[in-house]
Amino acid sequence: MVLKPKKESSFDFRISFTTSLKTEEQINKERAMNKDIKHPEKDAIEVNWDDYLKAYYEKPSSFKSWSGFDVKEIYTPEDSPDEKYEEKIADAGTYPFTRGIHANMFRGRLWTKREVVGIGSPADTHERLQYLVKQGGSGLNTIADVTYEMGLDADHPWASNEVGLTGVNITSIKDMETLTKDIPLDKVSWSLITASTAASVTMAQYIAVAEDAGYQPAALR
Numbered sequence: 001m002v003l004k005p006k007k008e009s010s011f012d013f014r015i016s017f018t019t020s021l022k023t024e025e026q027i028n029k030e031r032a033m034n035k036d037i038k039h040p041e042k043d044a045i046e047v048n049w050d051d052y053l054k055a056y057y058e059k060p061s062s063f064k065s066w067s068g069f070d071v072k073e074i075y076t077p078e079d080s081p082d083e084k085y086e087e088k089i090a091d092a093g094t095y096p097f098t099r100g101i102h103a104n105m106f107r108g109r110l111w112t113k114r115e116v117v118g119i120g121s122p123a124d125t126h127e128r129l130q131y132l133v134k135q136g137g138s139g140l141n142t143i144a145d146v147t148y149e150m151g152l153d154a155d156h157p158w159a160s161n162e163v164g165l166t167g168v169n170i171t172s173i174k175d176m177e178t179l180t181k182d183i184p185l186d187k188v189s190w191s192l193i194t195a196s197t198a199a200s201v202t203m204a205q206y207i208a209v210a211e212d213a214g215y216q217p218a219a220l221r
Contacts, residue, residue, distance in 0.1 A: 118167030
């Protein structure tokens with residue numbers, strides 16, 4: 001069987017591609033100009049490897065905590081008197097949770113799988129959260145947009161063209177109701193990523209919506 005070549009397209013892709021490229025004359029001209037440009041950063045890297053090695057092995061000038069206490073290189077049980085074990089360290093899963101919140105660490109429960117989600121409106125993000133749960137997600141993780149982080153309402157002039165762009169916008173408690181609709185808040189671990197003063201507002205909205213839905217704050221995850 002003889003394969004016949006397909007009919008060539010009347011459109012020449014080579015012409016479309018090359019018209020967007022620089023001419024050879026332009027390229028040679030730029031090369032000649034760049035040839036005389038010196039790169040002090042490049043030269044410094046080439047001749048100052050000793051300085052690089054010194055920086056790599058540099059040690060802190062002080063081994064103190066922010067509170068001014070001396071910090072040892074390594075700590076052992078001998079550094080903590082037995083009578084302070086329950087107070088300072090304690091077993092895993094017990095206060096003050098120094099060794100984690102789970103008694104059997106992560107042998108009984110794997111790390112939570114939660115992808116960061118924050119797109120458009122609360123309804124858009126809610127739809128995405130439901131999809132991720134169906135795909136095997138074991139926790140929820142939402143991030144707010146920049147207008148919410150700055151404390152601006154969605155209809156504020158300064159929020160123009162920014163609403164829902166870098167995350168979900170939660171201007172009102174109604175938005176939080178839409179975001180959490182039909183989600184069992186006492187069973188699902190949820191991380192709400194906000195920053196600065198918006199964090200307290202987010203917490204207040206979340207607790208208010210949860211209480212309206214019949215959940216006690218202590219039951220929220």
